[in-house]
């Protein structure tokens with residue numbers, strides 16, 4: 001009787017500490033998302049002030065910071081997957097990976113909604129989609145894949161799919177969606193990036209340029225890890 005009570009007590013305290021850890025990871029990912037959005041907002045504000053002498057922060061700039069924060073968090077999540085293979089503390093990297101990915105998905109969903117619901121004068125629907133069909137399809141497909149990954153990350157779905165298949169589907173969806181989101185940003189911002197590279201007129205590039213380069217680094221690192229594992 002006493003032994004059972006002891007065992008139940010140990011189980012209860014183990015589940016309480018795993019719930020506390022889960023909330024710690026969630027809060028840290030939310031804090032990272034907030035920090036990325038605030039940094040993006042400040043960056044776009046300073047860039048606009050230098051480039052156009054306009055000292056105003058509006059929803060248009062906020063939406064840009066949501067977009068770049070989303071791509072950054074998703075790239076960071078996949079970057080941590082590769083770091084897990086080379087790190088001395090692999091569990092730490094893995095624990096954060098899922099939560100940064102989820103934070104990136106929600107920020108990306110907010111960006112997609114904000115673009116068209118709250119900025120109809122800049123990106124009116126359906127005419128924006130008619131004028132930018134490839135960019136819209138790339139963004140929507142990336143978002144749908146990240147949404148699918150969020151569903152797959154539920155423990156009940158993992159159990160039903162089985163560990164190996166679950167991991168393969170997540171990996172494939174994650175890198176495919178990262179490429180689609182990177183191309184989505186690239187096609188939309190190409191003219192701005194080229195203008196910056198040719199003239200350096202704005203002093204600072206659009207934040208999407210370093211963020212897309214970081215996404216490319218995450219992808220290249222993954223390919224290098226894959227090649228090393230095969231060897």
Ligand code: HEM
Nearest residue numbers: 064067068070071108112115123139140142143181185208
């Ligand atoms: C997770 C999915 C997505 C990611 C990671 C993403 C990321 C980005 C990035 C990095 C930019 C460039 C921001 C800038 O420097 O101005 C951008 C621009 C844009 N995206 Fe997305 N996007 C996603 C989904 C979507 C969706 C679903 C839509 C709506 C169909 C959308 C609509 C736009 C628009 C209208 C712009 C132009 C914003 C501007 O020039 O200010 N995006 N996106």
